[in-house]
Amino acid sequence: MTVLADLATSTQVFETRESAVRSYCRAFPTLLTSGRGTTLVAEDGTEYTDFFSGAGALNYGHNHDHIKRQVVAHLEGDGLLHALDFHTAAKREFLGRFGQEILEPRGLRHRVQFCGSTGTDAVEAALKLARKHTGRSQVIAFSGAYHGVSRGSLAATADLSLRKVAGTALGEVTHLPFPVGPRGSFPTMDLLEQYLTDDLSGVDVPAAVILEVVQMEGGVYRIPDADLRHLRDLCDRYGIVLIADEIQAGCGRTGGFFSFEQAGVVPDLITVSKSISGLGLPMSLLLIREGFDSWEAGDHPGTFRGNQLAFVAACAALDLWRNQAFLDRARAGAELLRTFWEDHPLPGVEVRSEGHAIGIDLTHAGGRRAADDVVAHCFARGLIVESTGRDKAVLKLLPALTMEPDVLRRGCELIHEALLTALSR
Numbered sequence: 177m178t179v180l181a182d183l184a185t186s187t188q189v190f191e192t193r194e195s196a197v198r199s200y201c202r203a204f205p206t207l208l209t210s211g212r213g214t215t216l217v218a219e220d221g222t223e224y225t226d227f228f229s230g231a232g233a234l235n236y237g238h239n240h241d242h243i244k245r246q247v248v249a250h251l252e253g254d255g256l257l258h259a260l261d262f263h264t265a266a267k268r269e270f271l272g273r274f275g276q277e278i279l280e281p282r283g284l285r286h287r288v289q290f291c292g293s294t295g296t297d298a299v300e301a302a303l304k305l306a307r308k309h310t311g312r313s314q315v316i317a318f319s320g321a322y323h324g325v326s327r328g329s330l331a332a333t334a335d336l337s338l339r340k341v342a343g344t345a346l347g348e349v350t351h352l353p354f355p356v357g358p359r360g361s362f363p364t365m366d367l368l369e370q371y372l373t374d375d376l377s378g379v380d381v382p383a384a385v386i387l388e389v390v391q392m393e394g395g396v397y398r399i400p401d402a403d404l405r406h407l408r409d410l411c412d413r414y415g416i417v418l419i420a421d422e423i424q425a426g427c428g429r430t431g432g433f434f435s436f437e438q439a440g441v442v443p444d445l446i447t448v449s450k451s452i453s454g455l456g457l458p459m460s461l462l463l464i465r466e467g468f469d470s471w472e473a474g475d476h477p478g479t480f481r482g483n484q485l486a487f488v489a490a491c492a493a494l495d496l497w498r499n500q501a502f503l504d505r506a507r508a509g510a511e512l513l514r515t516f517w518e519d520h521p522l523p524g525v526e527v528r529s530e531g532h533a534i535g536i537d538l539t540h541a542g543g544r545r546a547a548d549d550v551v552a553h554c555f556a557r558g559l560i561v562e563s564t565g566r567d568k569a570v571l572k573l574l575p576a577l578t579m580e581p582d583v584l585r586r587g588c589e590l591i592h593e594a595l596l597t598a599l600s601r
């Protein structure tokens with residue numbers, strides 16, 4: 177009783193003092209106080225298994241011991257916390273290691289630009305740079321895309337409910353159907369090829385094509401490798417900048433470090449954020465392919481470009497990528513997720529597995545109502561999972577790559593039980 181009364185009092189404080197823009201705390205009415213590994217703890221002592229991971233910002237879980245220790249050592253050693261874009265030791269360490277350990281082994285000869293504290297800012301930078309580099313303004317994006325909510329990035333985001341709050345025209349971006357959808361494949365790349373070669377179209381060649389190789393907010397859809405290669409070829413032929421938005425799908429979430437790796441395609445610009453800093457600290461990067469860095473000094477400034485603490489945490493997170501136990505755990509976890517959902521089919525439900533991202537599509541089996549029921553059922557039993565997609569009818573499972581196999585399995589079992597209940601209604 178006391179706990180409920182306390183929560184009601186806390187909620188009242190929020191209701192009167194906090195702007196109406198909030199959303200996650202409405203879906204998950206609890207007051208969180210701490211997190212360790214893949215467990216969140218609320219003020220009333222309730223523990224939640226986290227199948228949400230800060231929408232992909234916590235691929236290594238909460239307060240990962242090794243990462244946290246490096247951050248604490250930096251603080252205790254009076255390491256810099258803020259330095260605008262001066263050179264610093266922490267930045268040099270990150271740049272050197274990210275280049276040597278992540279980019280070079282993947283054949284990526286990209287420069288790194290530090291952007292502001294959000295993924296959105298990296299997308300803004302990418303779109304601006306593509307326009308500056310080509311001297312053109314049109315951009316192609318895809319249905320179902322999510323690239324952020326500032327004016328430039330929002331123009332590339334497809335979600336109408338988000339776009340309509342812009343209060344102004346969001347021009348210069350054309351959305352094509354994403355090549356894979358619930359109703360089968362669209363010949364999008366053929367249409368794009370025709371659009372580019374048709375003399376009668378009278379439409380300028382675009383500056384850029386921006387895409388998520390695995391659409392995450394869109395409902396966990398991967399563009400087929402052949403379509404991505406076709407797109408790369410069209411961009412080469414017409415001098416179009418290919419931008420891969422890896423903000424949610426990257427940092428190991430969907431298999432390799434980057435989601436485009438398996439297609440053998442090299443994007444010109446790559447946006448990275450969310451889990452790059454390891455602990456959920458604000459950090460975003462734009463990776464710029466050789467020959468595409470048309471910036472001049474001061475072209476894209478920002479006070480919080482290059483968070484020193486995030487450099488330290490990001491280096492510690494890179495340590496995990498050379499730790500065999502971490503790699504084995506991540507590989508086994510992805511396999512467990514894939515086989516669990518293959519072994520537990522449900523009528524009318526499509527499950528899409530991409531590493532540690534699972535989309536359980538209820539569009540043709542109960543829709544949003546069923547998805548809402550599953551989210552509520554799981555929350556009441558101590559598991560946090562969210563729904564996404566155009567009609568919020570896709571459950572998106574994003575457990576940390578570090579989650580113990582038995583916790584992963586129990587979480588899936590609970591979601592499966594919740595689905596059986598929701599679909600029988």
Ligand SMILES: Cc1ncc(COP(=O)(O)O)c(C=O)c1O
Nearest residue numbers: 294295296322323324421423424
């Ligand atoms: C693919 C993608 N791009 C861009 C963004 C925007 O990042 P942020 O919310 O940090 O601004 C997101 C956020 O979810 C995302 O998933």
